[in-house]
Amino acid sequence: MKSPAEARKILAALEKHHPDADTELAHRNAFELLVATILSAQSTDRRVNEVTPALFKKYPDARALAKAEASELEALIHSTGFFRQKTRALLGMARTLLDEHDGQVPKSMDALTALPGVGRKTANVVLGHALGVPGLPVDRHVLRVSNRLGLVHSDDPVRVEEELGKLIPKKKWTQASDTLILHGRRICKPTPQCRICFARPLCDYAHR
Numbered sequence: 058m059k060s061p062a063e064a065r066k067i068l069a070a071l072e073k074h075h076p077d078a079d080t081e082l083a084h085r086n087a088f089e090l091l092v093a094t095i096l097s098a099q100s101t102d103r104r105v106n107e108v109t110p111a112l113f114k115k116y117p118d119a120r121a122l123a124k125a126e127a128s129e130l131e132a133l134i135h136s137t138g139f140f141r142q143k144t145r146a147l148l149g150m151a152r153t154l155l156d157e158h159d160g161q162v163p164k165s166m167d168a169l170t171a172l173p174g175v176g177r178k179t180a181n182v183v184l185g186h187a188l189g190v191p192g193l194p195v196d197r198h199v200l201r202v203s204n205r206l207g208l209v210h211s212d213d214p215v216r217v218e219e220e221l222g223k224l225i226p227k228k229k230w231t232q233a234s235d236t237l238i239l240h241g242r243r244i245c246k247p248t249p250q251c252r253i254c255f256a257r258p259l260c261d262y263a264h265r
């Protein structure tokens with residue numbers, strides 16, 4: 058396990074690789090990001106960004122989405138995969154927003170994860186990127202990269218979120234997650250490119 062000071066140095070090194078780290082899901086507000094993040098499960102951000110312009114035009118808010126015909130929604134999101142399951146999640150989410158939150162996206166982890174189809178990762182993405190509340194989404198890239206670096210030692214996303222949360226100042230959580238995700242996509246891939254990695258001097262995996 059690294060110290061907070063070591064974690065700071067590692068993140069500073071990774072930020073040099075990815076100064077532009079941010080979510081790659083196109084959105085204009087918390088509702089759109091919530092929809093896009095639900096669609097991103099088992100898909101790619103690029104694929105999601107291809108379908109969301111038409112989706113948001115037709116269903117710009119929870120009220121419109123709650124009234125959508127399942128078959129029309131399925132046709133619009135088909136290419137993102139698991140479209141029946143995602144349609145159920147989107148309709149349930151929109152109806153719950155209407156029934157319990159006046160159509161607005163709530164600003165708390167508990168309220169977000171009570172929505173159909175919304176887990177901690179999705180909730181953290183929306184909190185951190187659209188609601189101004191620090192969130193630390195842990196996806197497969199964050200899991201892989203933070204374990205290799207020696208920042209954490211666990212395959213459990215909730216445990217990793219907790220451990221990273223202790224190592225990293227709260228105000229940096231969202232940027233740290235974005236940076237680890239991009240590092241996992243671009244450099245610390247399943248076959249890592251350690252030779253070009255700025256974090257190599259501090260990385261456990263590179264010194265096994």
Ligand code: SF4
Pocket residue numbers: 202205206244245246249250251252254255256257260261262263
């Ligand atoms: S040194 Fe290698 S294993 Fe470590 S973070 Fe960089 S790319 Fe990943």
